[in-house]
Amino acid sequence: MEAEAFLDEVLARVKTFLSESQDNSMIRPNISHDSLSRTVDLKLPIEGRGINAALDDIELFLRNSVRTTAPGFMNPLWGGLSVAAIAGELVTAATNTAMYTYEIAPIATLVESSILKRMAELADFGTAQGTLTTGGSNGNLLGLLCARQAKFPLSNHTGFNGENVVAFVSEECHYSFGIASNVIGIGSSNLIKVRCNQEGQMRPDSLEEEIERAIRNGQTPFAVLATSGTTVRGSFDPLRELATVAHKHHLWMHVDAAWGGSALFSPTYRSLMDGIELADSFCWDAHKMMGIPLICSAFIVKDAEILRTVCSTGDDAHYLYHESAERVDLGRYSLQCGRRNDALKLWLTWREIGDAGWASMLDTFMGLADYLQHQIEANEYLEMVSERMWTNVCFRYVGVGQAQDLNQINAELRERIIRDGRFMVSRSTVGGKIILRSVIANRSITEQSLDAFLDCVVSLGKDIERGLPQQ
Ligand SMILES: Cc1ncc(COP(=O)(O)O)c(C=O)c1O
Known part of the structure; x- marks a missing residue:
């Protein structure tokens, strides 16, 4: 395949990956380190496999990656998609x-x-x-x-x-x-x-x-x-x-x-x-x-x-x-x-949206974090664990049962959220309490995706309280 046709193919696959990431489905393949390393062929060959084989490798890579631009991705302090920045990455690589x-x-x-x-x-x-x-x-x-x-x-x-x-x-x-x-x-x-x-x-x-x-x-x-x-x-x-x-x-x-x-x-x-x-x-x-x-x-x-x-x-x-x-x-x-060159991707995005675009991005993120906080405060199964100044929302499942070990429940809950595969948030500790930290730093997050997230948390939390295994 010609280099140009090859690059078109790659771009088509990347575009599909990115657009599929926007529907609220699985954002993380639920496969352990051992299983993945047993099932994929990553060996570096003595004789080359040719450029076409790279398309299969790219498919394999995309299939086994976390969809960090998906609305359910609220784990680290980053995430989401800037199209201008992706263009910047491409041009940076091409002008190496x-x-x-x-x-x-x-x-x-x-x-x-x-x-x-x-x-x-x-x-x-x-x-x-x-x-x-x-x-x-x-x-x-x-x-x-x-x-x-x-x-x-x-x-x-x-x-x-x-x-x-x-x-x-x-x-x-x-x-x-x-x-x-x-x-x-x-x-x-x-x-x-x-x-x-x-x-x-x-x-x-x-x-x-x-x-x-x-x-x-x-x-x-x-x-x-x-x-x-x-x-x-x-x-x-x-x-x-x-x-x-x-x-x-x-x-x-x-x-x-x-x-x-x-x-x-x-x-x-x-x-x-x-x-x-x-x-x-x-x-x-x-x-x-x-x-x-x-x-x-x-x-x-x-x-x-x-x-x-x-x-x-x-x-x-x-x-x-x-x-x-x-x-x-x-x-x-x-x-x-x-x-x-890490500058180009930022510069292109900044030129696209201006200082005003960054300011309104922040307003949107803070609005979504307020929304999430209010939904948590209104939910009898959940509680906020810390005052909020920014878009970090620290909370935990408290359920309705008494005398339960909430740290154990929330640690297990975080594991189940990851295995469920639709959402990712981080587990942290605040004042000795194990909590879920969800962060709004991803332009794909919406009030609907936050509602779906809390539904997922409460439903998994109830399962744990009832001693049910994960479905
Ligand atoms: C407050 C703060 N400072 C520094 C860092 C480290 O930044 P980086 O991951 O870019 O090295 C982090 C990472 O999350 C952070 O939260």
Whole structure:
């Protein structure tokens, strides 16, 4: 088959997959790891099978994938479909390049720069610079690296002894901060978890106490790490108050807005991130709420020179970087060498819908989350488990029976929902209670799909209470 005809065939299959995903049927094949690995042929052959065989392989792959654009997909903090972004992925692959120099990625460099500039403007960060990264986890790592560089300017050359150096983070922060503290050399026990209030927000008074305690103990604080949109509850830390404490002690302030960054678009919800302009750096995942296919994530820093120093290699990369492009090569601001163009898909979508489109997307998502919350509150078999600030809806099945182990029931319920295959939500724990966390971050979700989801939860919950096996 000619390459063009082959690509048409592939596209036809992808289009069918995407359109089938919109009806509310099975979104996940119910097959175990063992069965799948026993039943599919994945061996890499000695002799090639030819390009036509790739069509069968693609069919196999699609058939055994989770339909993350389906309305029932509410599991992680991402999902849904942007057609413009899929087009962007295709063009990115077809124009395959690396983002290190303007020379090899001319238009892509400008596209990425324009995205970073706009994101920085939305946060009132002035002429800040940044880079697209491999995700919020790496954005948090870069935030900590920049903070380390600011406090210990020689650390990029001579290394440093992080044994007594501490950073402060919300007790509900994302786990990537633990990994980042390991990577930058302070170790996870030097990441001090600060107490949260009832709503899951880091408490400024507790931050102050922890910093003073650390100083009294002879430790050296260097960073405050706030979160806009926590992973489980979707809480937003009070940035302005936290920044006041951080600045009083001359500490770097980084904000993990991987999940909540989209609040910056919305006249209604921007106040959740009030004070972001006082931070030194932040990260923001376009591959979460904005529905851009993974990976698409930004790290923005006010003082670009610090990021440049963190990523500096002297003249070691003489085969790539030359004086003439000193100020335009994006690779000088990245931990990566080869780096894919993640900007195009976001840029195409942003151009399609504008800032206004993102704001109305958020209004729609919040409206759906309100709807889900109200339906849960009106249902005698269910209860909300946490206050809601964002589109994370944390709830559990309580049933009507007494003296049941609700943790056991909800753990089993989550298993049954996954086996049922029509919906996916995550299982988390809030205050010792096992809960279901459903997240609205998928443009296919509707009030009808949410009703069907709750019907499914209640029906499976009743089966468990009655001791019935799954049908
Ligand atoms: C609050 C928060 N920060 C950071 C991350 C990590 O982002 P990524 O998966 O893009 O590395 C997540 C992931 O869910 C998150 O919820």
